Amino acid sequence: MTTTPAVAVRGLAKAYPGVRALDGVDLDVLPGEVHVLLGENGAGKSTLVKMLSGAIQPDAGGISIGGETVVLGTPHAAQQAGISTVHQELSLVPDLTVAQNLFLGQELVHSGAPFLDSSAMNRRASELLAALGLRLDPEVPVRRLSLAVRQVVEIVRALSRDPRILILDEPTSSLTDREVTELFTRVKQITATGVGVIYISHRLEELAQIADRVTVMRDGRIVAAGLPASTPLPQLVRLMVGREVGQEFPPHRTTHGDVVLKVRNLTIPGRVEDVSFDVHAGEVVGFFGLVGAGRTELLRGLYGLDRSSGTIELAGFRLDGGSPRRSLEHGLALVPEDRHGWGLVLPMSIQDNISLSALDKCTSWGVLRRSRVASLGKRFMAAMRIKARNGTTGVEMLSGGNQQKVVIARTLAAGSQVLLLDEPTRGVDIGAKIEIYELVAALAAEGKAVVVVSSELPEVMGLSDRIFVMRKGRISAEFSHSTATPEALLSAALTHEKGTE
Ligand SMILES: Nc1ncnc2c1ncn2[C@@H]1O[C@H](COP(=O)(O)OP(=O)(O)OP(=O)(O)O)[C@@H](O)[C@H]1O
Ligand SMILES: [Mg+2]
Missing domain, CATH: 3.40.50.300 (P-loop containing nucleotide triphosphate hydrolases)
Structure with a gap:
């Protein structure tokens, strides 16, 4: 017996002037799996994601969800079909609060009256954030948050929509190990309920922790589909870039020239406290x-x-x-x-x-x-x-x-x-x-x-x-x-x- 894929794409194609961003792509994502998509910059990963999330339309090819052919004409249609996406480029509205962003388009209202229930939304927002280890005032405007925190908020929003298919396009690019671990724990929890996950990252060391299967794209095509997560990294890298790459860091020199940058007591209230150092x-x-x-x-x-206060000296200036x-x-x-x-x-x-x-x-x-x-x-x-x-x-x-x-x-x-x-x-x-x-x-x-x-x-x-x-x-x-x-x-x-x- 074969499992019906949570989402299946067949022959997806998209051309832009001078580039074939996608050139006949097939992909099956099974319920309950984390399917990692690898590929060099410009391989076509985000283009595929944008089609699955209804943001762009294919020139050719089709998408089915749970065995049914679907047309994802708009982001709303994709959401209705159960696809929830964290895009590579963050999409929060800077002037709205964290809670307003989390519930954008699906605001909670008072029962029986058409008024927004802000306190319920703030409460629910705090719970959702805490589930990913983030203690954050849901009433702060997003513009005041760092890139990393925004990224977590974006993930929380996607998770809160109870998706059947969750797509994460480089969700961890700004996060450190601790936050990544929290995210992976959540992802494992939701895959256990049968959700299919498409995961994109350039941090190859994450593969071992998160991937069930791996598909590699190059120049708009699939070059290897559904490989086991145990596939050796050098092999995956070769598939991605089409050549051998060394992993070595360049050698270090231990002798340096004169001090060129001299920083003393640099302070930015509430952010940087009395930092001093020299760089040669x-x-x-x-x-x-x-x-x-x-x-x-x-x-x-x-x-x-x-x-800031303190001194910054560059070659004497x-x-x-x-x-x-x-x-x-x-x-x-x-x-x-x-x-x-x-x-x-x-x-x-x-x-x-x-x-x-x-x-x-x-x-x-x-x-x-x-x-x-x-x-x-x-x-x-x-x-x-x-x-x-x-x-x-x-x-x-x-x-x-x-x-x-x-x-x-x-x-x-x-x-x-x-x-x-x-x-x-x-x-x-x-x-x-x-x-x-x-x-x-x-x-x-x-x-x-x-x-x-x-x-x-x-x-x-x-x-x-x-x-x-x-x-x-x-x-x-x-x-x-x-x-x-x-x-x-x-x-x-x-x-x-x-x-x-
Ligand atoms: N709106 C557009 N107009 C023209 N070309 C585009 C457009 N969007 C994407 N492309 C091109 O399509 C190709 C695939 O881009 P895509 O964003 O899918 O790559 P990616 O695999 O997500 O790369 P990255 O790892 O850098 O995010 C690239 O060559 C890109 O320049
Ligand atoms: Mg991309």
């Missing part, structure tokens, strides 16, 4: 910590996005009290955590975005040279394997991971002396991740200083010459590359060690 030329310094430890806020403060513009002029650049905030100019092309911070390199006698814009774009598109027809493609046409690569390329192209990278490999595929590690090492070798914030332990340990751990806005410990161990880093992130400040 040619050095890669990592910041590890749990979500909410203050790492993103620290980088934002350094760059001049948020007001005082940057404190400055602005992002001044930071950039003096050679301090930031790759932000949120690539859809001010990270990119979406309607502009890839090459224009990349040259935005490097206009001096693209002008001669004050005139912008289009050919230089094009060649700079071309160089970085190749170095970072940005998947697009060419450099004039609009950034909004790119897949999530390829947009992230453009943000990084833009910062690197500026040629700044000190680079602040907030989760630089979030959402990028394994091949591109390694390219980014190599670029960071190459920049350090040129004498640039790099500050990296990462929630991924192997990454922060593999990249950094020195690691600071933050906890509750303060630096709680410092390690050299040779003294750092996963246990020590985690314990410093969780407990405040005395005498290390």
Whole structure:
């Protein structure tokens, strides 16, 4: 006897000008299984997800749910059919509260009267959030929350709709291990009730914990369907990227140049508390910590996005009290955590975005040279394997991971002396991740200083010459590359060690 799939797709196809985003895709997801979809940036994963959630329509092919053919013409129709989706790009409304977002479109009303029951919604919201380990005031507006917390709220919303099919498109990109564990526990609970789950992630180490079966996509096609979760990782990576990739981190150098970035007593009330450190030329310094430890806020403060007190000195220049513009002029650049905030100019092309911070390199006698814009774009598109027809493609046409690569390329192209990278490999595929590690090492070798914030332990340990751990806005410990161990880093992130400040 064969089980009827919770959802089955046959021959799904979608073309955009110049790209076959999906090219005849078949997929069966069984009730009660976690079906992981793997693929490089731009492979077509989100396109498939958008079809299953009614956001876009296929050019050809069909979808059936529980054996019945369905037409998912709108997001509402998909929800009615029992499909609940966490999209790669978060979709909460910033000006509404957490509770209002959770119940958007399915508000609770007083029994017998057509009034919204806010207190019931707030109460229910608190319960739903607590079930995922999040203690959060349901009446705060979403705009005040960090990216990670927003991501959890988004997951809570999808879970609260009692789906038959749950789709999670990179739900853990902003989360740390603890939150991921909570999420996986919930996912296991709901699969036990027969819900089928489609799970997309570039964090391959999650596979062993969550996957029942794995399907690999490449260039809009399925290259391997329904593999067992025990399939060796190198084999999956080969299927994804179509070539061998090494997992090695570049070698570390132990001698560095002079101090280029000197930070003293940096404080952002309520977020960063009295942080002091130095970064040398040619050095890669990592910041590890749990979500909410203050790492993103620290980088934002350094760059001049948020007001801070204390001093920031870059090669002798005082940057404190400055602005992002001044930071950039003096050679301090930031790759932000949120690539859809001010990270990119979406309607502009890839090459224009990349040259935005490097206009001096693209002008001669004050005139912008289009050919230089094009060649700079071309160089970085190749170095970072940005998947697009060419450099004039609009950034909004790119897949999530390829947009992230453009943000990084833009910062690197500026040629700044000190680079602040907030989760630089979030959402990028394994091949591109390694390219980014190599670029960071190459920049350090040129004498640039790099500050990296990462929630991924192997990454922060593999990249950094020195690691600071933050906890509750303060630096709680410092390690050299040779003294750092996963246990020590985690314990410093969780407990405040005395005498290390
Ligand atoms: N609206 C659009 N217009 C033009 N091209 C698009 C559009 N949406 C997606 N594409 C293209 O379709 C292809 C597949 O994109 P998709 O977002 O499905 O990739 P993905 O596998 O989700 O990648 P990632 O891991 O980066 O999220 C990409 O080449 C992308 O540029
Ligand atoms: Mg995607």
